[in-house]
Amino acid sequence: MKVAIVHDWLTTYAGSEKVLEQMLLLYPDADLFSTVDFLSEEDRKFLRGKKVHTSFIQKMPLAKKKYRQYLPLMPLAVEQFDLSSYDLILSSSHAVSKGVITGPNQMHISYVHSPIRYAWDLQHQYLKESGLEKGVKGAFAKWILSKMRMWDYRTSNGVDHFIANSQFIANRIWKVYRREAAVIYPPVNVEAFSFQEQKEDFYLTASRLVPYKKMDMIAEAFSRMPDKKLVIIGDGPDMHKVKAFASDNIQVLGYQSDEVLVSHMQRAKAFVFAAEEDFGITPVEAQACGTPVIAYGRGGSLETVRGLDKSNPTGVFFDEQTADAIVEGVRRFETEGEQILAANCRRNAIRFSPEAFKRTLQNHIDSKIHESSRKYTAPQVVSPDFINPRDKTAEQLVATKL
Structure with a gap:
């Protein structure tokens, strides 16, 4: 088969790009399409020299730094990709790539990280957060998002099979598209986070310091527990909020190398995670190190962390995104956490390895291609000479009898 892989945009090497990397390993001869390609030389290594076919947005003014501002043009951009010569189209989509135009004899399988978040829920x-609730700019933004929703829903009909990166996202796909989606969890490089059973007396949280990650809330919770040490790794616009809680028991390290992050994950007694994520990679990385997770009990965490109510638990959940709930989660971990074994954390994380992802994705694609070939039957051809008796005139009926 001739295969095309379509990605939203290439600007960094993050979670969706790790899915793309595995797709390219499965189909090394596939052609790659993206609205823009502004990867640095370091980040683009995972492409292994593959050429990227980009859209007209690539050459728009200031696109390298402000490509997101061209979001209203991206539906048009992906529709301009000529994919008519391909048998199989794989799209890796959290925005627009699932909207590519395909024909009746092509199969389009879309791996959805999420329907367009900022256009839907x-x-x-x-x-x-963008300061666009009121005024002329706000009204224009709302109009654009309304148009994006209509386009996003309409183009869902061009996808033959949806894959979601979690059951949480499968539910979202059903909510906005009314389409079923298979669940294939994204790949996590668990081998980079080696197992260590011995732990030290500190808690860890690590993430970009942006509002929805609730890193300041975690810091606030530990400011109420001066006897418990917290280490925070990460940088971002909420750094000033996090640093406001820095104290003798709360250490803010800012951005750190992968080596430093892995070392802290291996040694921490537990990893604290307060975001509502579609999937959530860092809790899996922590478990790969043998480290339990204290997580907000919504979103992808419910699928990547095994709570105390399950056999072989790997973490503890708290029910609300509040500092009080985090405090209660930590206290519950300290009283009931002896049930959580480091080996079980590691064993749970292995389920999300790149090898497991590739194997599952390949089997799923093969099964859909096989189903398609079995279901195909030649269309019924109605002869132009055939006339339904109900449509015949009296003269025709007489002629037929004669």
Whole structure:
């Protein structure tokens, strides 16, 4: 088969790009399409020299730094990709790539990280954080997002089979598209986070310091527990909020290398995670180190962490995104955490390895291609000479009898 792989945009090497990397390993001869390609020389190594076919947005003014501002043009951009010569189209989509145009004899399988968040259920949060709730700019933004929703829903009909990166996202796909989706968890490089059974007396949290990650809330919770040490790794616009809670028991390290992050994950007594994520990679990385997780009990965490109510638990859940709930989660971990074994944490994390992802994805694609070939039957051809008796005139009926 001739295969095309379509990605939203290439600007960094993050979670969705790790999915793309594994797709390229499965189909090394596939052609790659993306609205823009502004990867640095370091980040683009995972492409292994593959050429990227980009859209007209690549050459738009200031696109390298402000490519997101061209979001209203991206539906048009992906529709301009000529994929008519391909048998199989794989799209890796959290925005627009699932909207490529395909024909009746092509199979389009879309791996969805999420339907466009800022156009659907997170619209109001996006407008608030962007300062676009009111005024002329706000009205224009709301109009654009309304158009994006209509386009996003309409183009869902062009996808033959959806794959979601978690059951949480499968539910979101059903909510906005009314389409079923298979669940294949994204790959996590668990081998880079080696197992260590011995732990030290500190808690760890690590993430970009942005509002929805709730890193300042975690810091606030530990400011109420001066006897418990917390280490925070990460940088971002909420750094000033996090640093406001820095004290003798809360250490803010800022951005750190992968080596430093892995070392802290291996030694921490537990990893604290307060975001509502579609999947959530860092809790899996922590478990790969043999480290339990204290997580907000919504979103992908419910699928990557085994709570105390399950056999072989790997973590503890708290029910609300509040400092009080985090405090209660930590206290519960300290009283009931002896049930959590480091070996079970590691064993749970292995389920999300790149090898498991590739094997599952390949089997799923093969099964859909096989199903398609079995279901195909030649269309019924109605002869132009055939006339339904109900449509015949009296003269025709007489002629037929004669």
